[in-house]
Amino acid sequence: MVIILQTIHGSITVGSLSFLAGSFQRMQGLLQGVMRNFARVSEMALYLQDFFGFLALKPLSGTHTGQLKVPRPIRQGFEFEGVSFKYPNSEKWALRNLSFSLRVGEKLAFVGENGAGKTTIVKLLAHLYEPTEGRILLDGVDLNEYEPHDLRREIGIIFQDYFRYAFTVSENIAVGNIPERGNRPMIEEAAQKSLADEVIAGLPKKYDQMLGKRFSEGVDLSGGQWQKIALARAYMRDAQLIILDEPTAALDARAEHEVFVRFAELIKGKTGVLISHRFSTVRMADRILFLEHGQLLELGSHEELLAHDGKYAELFRLQAKGYV
Ligand SMILES: Nc1ncnc2c1ncn2[C@@H]1O[C@H](COP(=O)(O)OP(=O)(O)OP(=O)(O)O)[C@@H](O)[C@H]1O
Ligand SMILES: [Mg+2]
Numbered sequence: 001m002v003i004i005l006q007t008i009h010g011s012i013t014v015g016s017l018s019f020l021a022g023s024f025q026r027m028q029g030l031l032q033g034v035m036r037n038f039a040r041v042s043e044m045a046l047y048l049q050d051f052f053g054f055l056a057l058k059p060l061s062g063t064h065t066g067q068l069k070v071p072r073p074i075r076q077g078f079e080f081e082g083v084s085f086k087y088p089n090s091e092k093w094a095l096r097n098l099s100f101s102l103r104v105g106e107k108l109a110f111v112g113e114n115g116a117g118k119t120t121i122v123k124l125l126a127h128l129y130e131p132t133e134g135r136i137l138l139d140g141v142d143l144n145e146y147e148p149h150d151l152r153r154e155i156g157i158i159f160q161d162y163f164r165y166a167f168t169v170s171e172n173i174a175v176g177n178i179p180e181r182g183n184r185p186m187i188e189e190a191a192q193k194s195l196a197d198e199v200i201a202g203l204p205k206k207y208d209q210m211l212g213k214r215f216s217e218g219v220d221l222s223g224g225q226w227q228k229i230a231l232a233r234a235y236m237r238d239a240q241l242i243i244l245d246e247p248t249a250a251l252d253a254r255a256e257h258e259v260f261v262r263f264a265e266l267i268k269g270k271t272g273v274l275i276s277h278r279f280s281t282v283r284m285a286d287r288i289l290f291l292e293h294g295q296l297l298e299l300g301s302h303e304e305l306l307a308h309d310g311k312y313a314e315l316f317r318l319q320a321k322g323y324v
Pocket of ligand 1: 087094112113114115116117118119120
């Protein structure tokens with residue numbers, strides 16, 4: 001099970017980021033396995049920078065020694081209790097006294113300006129960091145109590161800056177679940193579900209097409225095409241919580257709608273978190289959490305927040321008129 005790639009510390013040059021899942025240690029081992037499969041040494045060298053980035057990753061700042069298995073199925077969901085958070089080496093509060101619940105089966109959207117703290121909440125949910133103050137509970141038990149690898153295995157994250165590997169198409173998709181990298185039917189099914197198959201159909205070597213311009217025979221994709229590949233990674237796993245962190249920034253309106261329809265299918269029956277700047281997308285969630293400067297400003301369904309007539313309602317109306 002695999003994959004978490006994140007520039008957790010600013011010092012790490014993994015490049016941009018990707019799909020988050022299983023364990024770091026196992027990922028490293030598996031990636032070494034994957035890399036051994038690449039015979040040509042000159043190609044290997046191109047991966048090394050990223051690879052050493054993985055080795056440098058430190059997922060947790062604290063001493064996390066939990067032993068509990070994540071409940072399957074999760075019964076209640078996640079609970080933030082007065083959570084405040086500062087990044088290491090930062091004096092600024094990224095989150096301040098945040099309390100809310102993410103109920104099992106619920107689709108919750110986070111909205112707020114750049115830097116409001118949306119992605120930070122996701123990192124805390126995945127236990128990449130621990131709260132500076134307060135606690136996060138899963139089914140009533142502190143996240144610290146859970147076995148870290150197990151926790152990450154159950155949370156799939158598609159980040160806004162997903163990782164563009166200089167691998168083939170099928171390898172790029174298999175990154176969502178590396179032990180299944182040889183399972184072509186599973187990879188093709190994931191690609192169909194994410195609509196990546198339409199992109200792949202147009203590539204000269206289809207699933208064996210090398211991606212990225214670093215190789216002479218490599219083909220680079222547009223932002224929207226890459227996103228469909230990144231979304232396919234999520235279909236390779238069976239996580240209980242799926243988080244989509246603004247995946248559609250590079251998509252046009254029609255492509256965005258398609259991706260969200262696919263995402264809705266992906267999270268059917270699961271707990272989902274959706275981060276987007278587009279209110280037309282956000283309103284599809286059961287509830288919306290409006291963040292401002294790391295603090296919870298408003299929380300409720302789209303209708304409730306419109307009736308509340310606060311900042312969400314104001315911004316929604318502005319965006320509906322095409323002003324924002
Ligand atoms: N690795 C980091 N180290 C230090 N500060 C950080 C780090 N990542 C984010 N921050 C800070 O934490 C705050 C919240 O950032 P976060 O990325 O959660 O915002 P966001 O709501 O996801 O924004 P966007 O809409 O631009 O994605 C910001 O002030 C940001 O500068
Ligand atoms: Mg963000």
